[in-house]
Amino acid sequence: MTTIRDYFRQTVGRLAPLGSEAEYTARIIFEDVAGYDRNYIFVNGDREILDFTMRHISDAVERVLAGEPVQYVVGKARFMGMDFTVTQDVLIPRPETEGLVDMITDRWEGKSDLRVLDVCTGSGCIAVALSRALPFARVDGIDISDGALAVAKKNATNLHAGVDFRKADALSLRASSAPEYDIIVSNPPYVCESEKATMDDRVLSYEPALALFVPDSDPLKFYNAIADYARKALRPSGQLFFEINPRFAKEISEMLSAKGFTGVGIFRDYLGAERYAAATQSSES
Numbered sequence: 001m002t003t004i005r006d007y008f009r010q011t012v013g014r015l016a017p018l019g020s021e022a023e024y025t026a027r028i029i030f031e032d033v034a035g036y037d038r039n040y041i042f043v044n045g046d047r048e049i050l051d052f053t054m055r056h057i058s059d060a061v062e063r064v065l066a067g068e069p070v071q072y073v074v075g076k077a078r079f080m081g082m083d084f085t086v087t088q089d090v091l092i093p094r095p096e097t098e099g100l101v102d103m104i105t106d107r108w109e110g111k112s113d114l115r116v117l118d119v120c121t122g123s124g125c126i127a128v129a130l131s132r133a134l135p136f137a138r139v140d141g142i143d144i145s146d147g148a149l150a151v152a153k154k155n156a157t158n159l160h161a162g163v164d165f166r167k168a169d170a171l172s173l174r175a176s177s178a179p180e181y182d183i184i185v186s187n188p189p190y191v192c193e194s195e196k197a198t199m200d201d202r203v204l205s206y207e208p209a210l211a212l213f214v215p216d217s218d219p220l221k222f223y224n225a226i227a228d229y230a231r232k233a234l235r236p237s238g239q240l241f242f243e244i245n246p247r248f249a250k251e252i253s254e255m256l257s258a259k260g261f262t263g264v265g266i267f268r269d270y271l272g273a274e275r276y277a278a279a280t281q282s283s284e285s
Helices: 004-014 016-034 038-044 051-065 070-074 095-108 125-133 146-158 193-198 201-206 221-233 246-258
Strands: 076-079 082-085 115-119 138-143 163-167 181-186 234-243 262-268 274-280
Touching: 004 016, 004 038, 004 051, 016 038, 016 051, 016 070, 051 070, 070 076, 082 125, 082 146, 095 125, 095 181, 095 234, 095 274, 115 125, 115 221, 125 138, 125 146, 125 163, 125 181, 138 146, 146 163, 181 221, 221 234, 221 246, 246 262, 246 274
Parallel strands: 115 138, 115 181, 138 163, 181 234
Antiparallel strands: 076 082, 234 274, 262 274
């Protein structure tokens, strides 16, 4: 008889090539494939595990060992305490991006009935998290990818978030005749093509290049376009927030100041990298 606990240990051993991620990955697979979370294994670990369940877990392990990110294998990723559906149409939500959401909610908590726009929404993780965190906020999310929008809409439905998703190109946004947003946020493509050589194969092989890369000749192409739009679409004293490539923190700060934003700041993520930019629309705009 093979127990749940014994098979968990075997699975961690099989995942040893992942190094320090082996146990974490095994826990994700056991919880999402078989419904066995940490507490269940602790309490019921001596129970026999069914052959059917072992086969499903083994299949997931094989996919991970072949290089597929575990989040795509199980079809979900954890973000801000919520489970988001993910497919290869969207980037896997990352812990760094949680810091961007925290920054926005810290600055705007206590205010209600806000209008929020998430540009390059992907899985919708930022838009959904802000919809749930900001009281009575009206949140829009836009993306150029039909596949991403389908995932984002599913996440909003599953997580009971009132977000209006629509298709739009971040590089050619047109503002309404009057400013309409209090907050515009974006985690756009920002990885230079030349950085591919240093990236994890799991990212290059499985995550959507459309959402990742910009040409070396124009690394700020999305930031410039979105900032130009934000100057017209933000209400007076509204704020623009970006997740950024730390390589270009200085250039992004200078660009935002040159476009007329005030209170421009660059902020570090939990690993100490310059990961976020924030700027405020002039009160006279």
